[in-house]
Amino acid sequence: MTEVSSTRPLGVSRPDLAVTDLPAPEEVFKVSRIGPKELIKFAVGPSLIALGISIGSGEWLLGPQAVGQYGFIGVGWVITVSALLQTFYNVEISRYIMATGEAPVVGWGRVPPGYLLWVPLSVFVVIFAFIAGGWAASAGQGVYALVHGEVPPAGAEEPRLWAIALLLLVFLITAAARRVSRALELANWIMVGAILAGLLVIDLFVVPFSQWWEAIRGFVTPSAPPAGISATQLGALAGFTALASGLNWYVMGHYRDKGYGMGYRTGFISGLRGGRTELLASGVTFPDDEKNRKLWKRWYRLLLTDMWGIFFVGAILGMLLPTMLMARAVEMSGERPTTANVPTFVAAALGDEYGRGMFYLMLILGVLILFSTQLGIFEAMVRVTTDAAHGTSTRLRVLIEGDPRRFYxxxxxxxxxxxAVVLHLALPVSLVQWSANMSNLGALIYPFLLMYLNSRLPKAARPRWYHHVILVLNFLFFxxxxxxxIADFVGDPLVTF
Known part of the structure; x- marks a missing residue:
């Protein structure tokens, strides 16, 4: 590591950032140059973990349910706006990670009044939003249908048992890894690639051109929400399109573990098969000189490639392709999806039309989609809590002897x-809608914390004025x-459609 020559204050209540040079991308990824092959093989990838989460709760459940009930016009436009705003937001979160090597949950502790408020509050919000387990219960429904060849009966216990088994599988995947982030990245290369390719082929086979045009037109045509859609349903769709609106930061810490920018200087969480690694409790930043300004621009271009080339494109395709299938399934079956049957509705409808082979193919894709979400969300809740505890508690670092795996x-x-207990309490899609709307709560808080932090980064890394405008738009929209x-939950919504 380059010698640390000084420190730089940033915010309150946290140690100053050490100052040292940015690494070159070639140093991090251990290649002689970053060409197209190296870009795909080594440099891009953290956004795939976010995309694996994205193509699940929103794209497979909430988006298709909304389109199946109300059509594309007025629904597709909300999807497009949400995806654009969230991708901009993700870039701004990752800007802070690249410039400091700190996970966002630790960085929030630098915002006044300090870590005693923001760190525990942020962990609580993430856990509270996602612990309902709707994503796990939905995956369990898909596995049940795959095993038994039929959709599960209402209130069946076996789908919940499958959901718990898949949670155990997540534990085994992370435990078997050398570096947890890399294992999740490779798993999502396989799953997301198979999902998008499979959905594209099936859409080309079963969806007529007129519905393709209707879907694309719905995604790009500004329109008021359709009459009858509830505030909760539309808010859930907005919140879980492309990821988790204001709470997207909970999964962006993978850029640190990938080694983007100063993340290379601060360490990563290794699996049980990996060697012991030290994860720095505080961040590191770079001096504002010409050498580091050039390196920062290179890292920022890699980030934009990963976010807009992989995440945004994948999120739009991940919502467009399943919603078109849902629209076709509604047309063929003459029925509309309900909260109870939406995880298996498309498989049942296409199976009736094209045979058992199509039924099982759709179930396999559905299980992959929902498991990729389960894998990312479950691990991210653990990661956020681990980063928060390790970064703020000296006593814990002594207790675990500096090895975050002993907490993780x-x-x-x-x-x-x-x-496993909580997912018994409600229908899976109801739980997902709760999580999505709680994600929108984050949009009232974290864009402003992010503006505070990013405006204090080294000059080369600071955002331009219009980046702040886009963060305010996130606040207003979500x-x-x-x-x-909340108004709908306690009484009458402020706005009805």
Whole structure:
């Protein structure tokens, strides 16, 4: 590591950032140059973990349910706006990670009044939003249908048992890894690639051109929401299109573990097969000189390639392709999806029309989609809590002897038990809608924390003025849906459609 020559203050209540040079991308990825092959093989990837989460709760459940009930016009436009705003937001979150090597949950502790408020609050919001386990329960429904060849009956226990088994599989995947982020990245290369390719082929086979045009037109045509759609349903669709609106930061820490920018200087969480690694409790930043300004521009271009070339394109395709299938399934079956049957509705409808082979193919894709979401969300809740505890508690670092795995894996097992209990409490899609609207709560808080932090980075890394404008738009767009959701939950919504 380049010698640390000084420190730089940033915010309050946290140690100053050490200052040292940015690494070159070639140094991080251990290649002589970053060409197209190296870009795909080594440099891009963290956005795939976010995309694996994205193509699940929103794209497979909430988007198709909304389109199946109300059509594309007025629904597709909300999807497009949400995807654009969230991708901009993700870039701004990742800007902070690249410039400091700190996970966002630790960085929030630098915002006044300090870490005693923001760090525990942020962990609580993430756990509270996602512990309902709707993503796990939905995956369990898909596995049940795959095993038995039929959709599960209402209230069946076996789908919940399959959901718990898949949570155990997540534990095994992370435990068997050398570097947890890399294992998740490779798993999502396979799953997301298979999902998008499979959906594209099936859409080309079963969806007529007129519905392709209707779907694309719905995605790009500004229009008021359709009459009858609820504030909760539309807010959930907005919140879980492309990821988790204001809470997207909970999964962006993978850029640190990938080694983007100063993340290379601060360490990563290794699997049980990996060697012991030290994860720095505080961040590191770079001096504002010509050499580091040039390196920063290179890292920023890699980030934009990963976010807009992989995440945004994948999120739009991941919503467009399943919603077209849902529209076709509704047309063929003459029925509309319900909260109870949406995880298996398309498989049942296409199976009736094209035979059992299509039924099982759709179930396999559905299970892959929902498991990729389950894998990312479950691990991210553990990761956020681990980063928060390790970064803020000297006593814990002494107790675990500086090895974050000694907290990460026991906490994962505790969380597994809690989710196994909670997912018995409601229908899967109802749980997902709750999580999505709680994600919109984050949009009322974190864009402003992010503006505070990013405006204090080294000059080369600071955002331009219009980046702040886009963060305010995130606050207004997703915050509106959260406020309307709360009003609807306690009485009457502020706005009805």
């Amino acid at each position: 894996y026991p906490f994962m097992l505790v969380l597994l038990v809690i989710i 915050g509106f849906f959260f406020v309307n959701f």
